[in-house]
Amino acid sequence: MLKLTYTESSFDLECVTLSLEEWVAQRVILALRVGQSLCIEPNTASFLLPVDLPGVEVLGAEVKKDDREIIALCTCDAEYMEVTLRGSWLSASSKDSVGVFVTTMSDRAEFFLHKLWQEAQSCASVMSE
Template identity: 40%
Template sequence: MLKLNYTDVGLYMERIMTNPELLIAQRVLLAMRLGQMLHVEPGRASFLLPADIPELEELEAALQREYNPNSTILLVDDASVEVNLSGCWMAESKEAQEGMFLALMSDSLSETLRERIERFIYKLWQMSEAHISSPA
C-alpha cells in the first residue's frame, strides 16, 4: 500500500506493508486516546511527476493493460503529469489541507500485480524527488 503524507512542507510518500484496515483502526484508536478529532473518508489524491520520465510510459501501459480504474495518469502540461489514486483520506477535519492518504489498488488485481504497480509508482515518485532536488 502507498501512504501519502501531505504536510505544510509538501508531500512525502512511502510504501508500507501493513493491512489498510489495521492502519486505519490504529490511527482512529490513537486519535481517541489523545482526544483528537479525526476525519476518515474514501477519496482520491494526486501528485505530480515530470512528464519526461521514460518509465512513465511503462506505468501507463501497465495500468491500461490491467484496467485499474483506481489509478489514472493525466497530462497536466508539457512538463508534468498527474497521478491520481483512490483510497482513504485521514485528517483532523474534512477541510484540512494536511493529512494522510492511503492509496488502495483495486481488489480485482492480484496481490503480486498490486505490489508491482505500487513499487513502480513509488520508484517514479522517488525519481521525481531526486530530479527536483538536484541542482540544475
C-alpha cells in the same frame, strides 16, 4: 499500501507493508487514545510527475491492466503528467488540508509509482542545488 502525508508546505509518499485496513485501524486507535478528532472519508489525491522519467511507460501499462480505476494518469503539458489516486483521506476535519491519504493497488503499480516519485524528488533536489 501507499501513504501520502500532506503538510502545510509539501507531501511525502511512502509504501507501507501493512494492509490498508490494519493501518487505518491502528490510526483510529491512536486517535482514540490521545483524544484527537479523526475524520476518514473517501477522496482523491493528485500530484505531478515529470513525463521524461524512465519507467513512466511501465506505470502507464500497469494502470491499463488495473480495472479498478484507482489510479489515473493525465498529461498536463510537455513536461508533466498528473497522477490521481482514489482512496481515503484521514485528517482532523473534513476541510483540513493537512493529513494523510491512503490507497491500495497492485504491488507492482505501488512499487513503480513510489520509485518514480522518489526519482522525481532526487531530480528536483539536484536541480535546486
